[in-house]
Amino acid sequence: MATDFVSAFAAAFGLIVGLDPAFLAVVGLSLKVTLSATLLAALVGLPLGALLGISRFRGRSAVIVVVNALMGLPPVVAGLVIFLLLSRSGPLGGLGLLFTPGAMIVAQTLLILPIVVALTRQVIEDLWAEYGDHLRSIGLTGVAAVPTLLADGRFSLTTALLAGFGRASAEVGAVLIVGGNIAGHTRTMTTAIALETSKGDLTLALGLGLALVGLTLAINVAAFAAGRVGARWAG
């Protein structure tokens, strides 16, 4: 077992340092899909979560509970829903997105949107408790208050986006179903790991796994450092 790990490290090192084109394509596609999904989920989820945080309406609690529950949406279920929507006979079949990176981005966006909305809602609700009097006093209510709240909550909101990014980069079920794990086209690090493991190539699977963990760690370190520096400045 120990030699497995040693050879896995060696394989991972070889893949990364050797700049193997097939490996780089897989890593590149993973990053592209995951970052695109995180960006889309941020564009939709941050304002939506902020509005949910400051608005009061009948059924608000129910909405919050549903959003919180959707954070635990199984990736294969999200994948299945998008698969049905995008399949040839589905309502969005005409787009021809199934088994493309586009479909994977859509599936992952759906998967992480509840995380971004739920965590943003919490952050903004706390910030509104502090800022509400002043913002209302200077005439910023409702939607008009959202830009200020998102701007001033930016360091806490980084965590929400990192949580979304983490879930997207780690999941395999949704991208496998809607992407199809087609070599050179829709194969990501996680689907490749699943494939190599089932083929018995544990060394390559472990190598890919280490590369994935390393990348995730690097992105989190960068975001954490940026957030820490900024938060220290702004209090």
Added chain:
Amino acid sequence: MSRMRATPSILPLTLQGVGFAVGGADLVTDLDLTVEPGDTTVLLGPNGAGKSLLLRLAHGLLVPSRGRIGWADGTGGEGRGGRRRHAMVFQKPVMLRRSAHANLTHALAAAGYGRHDRRRRAAETLEHFRLGHLADRPARAMSGGEQQRLAIARAWALDPDLLFLDEPTSQLDPAATRAVEEMLVGLKAEGRTLVLASHDLGQARRLATRVVFMNRGRIVENRPAAEFFERPGSAEAIRFLAGELL
């Protein structure tokens, strides 16, 4: 220095039979009050008397359950320009997670000032209150006294006719309290109208032209300050002035 106004004043402010209830329980009742231009009205009274509620109702942060609140020009205190001409400073200053300067430009932007105007106005305001050296400091890293002075400067930048202040010095030490009171004296001298909640008798003596004494959600007395301090007209006020706990 008296200020020239192109638009008619929003004052006097009148409250008629104003009440505010939550879940059937009256928190304040029968509030009748007129605030004349140039007055410094100090709301005096123990904690829970309803001073903060009165300020919030008058400023429009709360909607009264009963009665009406009116401004002289018949608007919600916006004046004809549509820009709200009363502002409020809170007990615990609300500082945005930005520099002192950006805290001002943010409020000015909300009031409709353009990019160039708000930068100039923010810089002017900081200089006016001798806060210029703090312009680039993160507002939340400043001391409590500096934060409250910045909060007053931020309200002043909006050029309000009337300023509501909710216990602005209750969390400050004597030196910071003095600095804040000096700002308020300056605002009075400019002809601005102040409505200030306080439970600090010394502060009321130093600043008030009128005293509105409140207890248990009602206005007990409303008289010129000198008269109130010399001949309080109610048993409650006499006990309050003697330092007893109401």
